[in-house]
Amino acid sequence: MKPNLKNIILTGMLLLCSHLMNAQFLTASDTSESSVKRYKSIISANKDIVDFIEYSLVKKGLPKHLRNLALIESHFNRNITSGAGAVGVWQFMTSHANQYGLTQQNRNDLYKSTKTAVISLTNLYKKYNNWITVVAAYNCGEGNIAKAMAAANSSQYHVFYKFLPEETITHVKKYLNACYATGELQSVLSNYNSSRMNKVFFVNGGSGKNNEAFAETDINAGFNLKVIADELDVDVTKLMSWNPGISEQLEDKGEGTLYLPKDLMPDFLLRKNKILSRSIKESTP
Numbered sequence: 001m002k003p004n005l006k007n008i009i010l011t012g013m014l015l016l017c018s019h020l021m022n023a024q025f026l027t028a029s030d031t032s033e034s035s036v037k038r039y040k041s042i043i044s045a046n047k048d049i050v051d052f053i054e055y056s057l058v059k060k061g062l063p064k065h066l067r068n069l070a071l072i073e074s075h076f077n078r079n080i081t082s083g084a085g086a087v088g089v090w091q092f093m094t095s096h097a098n099q100y101g102l103t104q105q106n107r108n109d110l111y112k113s114t115k116t117a118v119i120s121l122t123n124l125y126k127k128y129n130n131w132i133t134v135v136a137a138y139n140c141g142e143g144n145i146a147k148a149m150a151a152a153n154s155s156q157y158h159v160f161y162k163f164l165p166e167e168t169i170t171h172v173k174k175y176l177n178a179c180y181a182t183g184e185l186q187s188v189l190s191n192y193n194s195s196r197m198n199k200v201f202f203v204n205g206g207s208g209k210n211n212e213a214f215a216e217t218d219i220n221a222g223f224n225l226k227v228i229a230d231e232l233d234v235d236v237t238k239l240m241s242w243n244p245g246i247s248e249q250l251e252d253k254g255e256g257t258l259y260l261p262k263d264l265m266p267d268f269l270l271r272k273n274k275i276l277s278r279s280i281k282e283s284t285p
Helices: 005-023 033-045 047-059 064-074 094-099 104-108 110-128 131-140 142-152 157-163 166-181 185-194 225-232 236-242 246-253 265-283
Strands: 200-203 212-220 255-261
Touching: 033 047, 033 064, 033 166, 047 064, 047 110, 064 110, 064 131, 064 166, 094 104, 094 110, 104 110, 110 131, 110 142, 110 212, 131 142, 131 157, 131 166, 131 185, 142 157, 142 265, 157 166, 166 185, 212 265, 225 236, 225 265, 236 255, 246 255, 255 265
Parallel strands: none
Antiparallel strands: 200 212, 212 255
């Protein structure tokens, strides 16, 4: 049975309205003259790099304020390496870079890493539909975001943020401060307040079961549905009942939308790379 879109939208709107008043803490935490001057000075000192990043963002339909992610990640230093091993202007970890085909050696290449960052940010926005959650996910990974959402039973950043690593919470604060310095804070906050909630819907479980809350994520044809079911310890027929028509989507389009109960989605996201690797291995003759 397909989700009732009218109920999805209505539920999302009601929950969104009920949370908006609680989202007021999302603002710049440091609006001091010294903070503004510091951010503007870094941007001014790296004008050529900033111009290239902004051009790359706008070319793909992304807002210029995302240049502030590179600002707080690296101060636009392509040769910097963090204590955790993140490299370059966009501070790519090896696993994140490899996910998009960026080699470990090319993480400090401004052109290749920016192209990769644009793709990554585009995909994250398609999933979360607001830039604040995107910045958080870029810092701590989609798995941690999924776990935080599940723990808070909410897809609203201002509700689930308390379940995120402290480093990520601080990272988002820095981003908002940088956007205040560049005069783009209101745009970021307006985007957050007008964004729809991460898609959550209710489907009839049948056989007298209560309705279950589901979440969605995109997968490509490289994923084997039997492997997904096995890794999540669910019957493949159950998985297919949650995802009618997904086999045809993957075969015809090369990609599709995977629906899972909210309590299973964090497990899938945490094991996503392992599931994909195993899927590819098992499909190889």
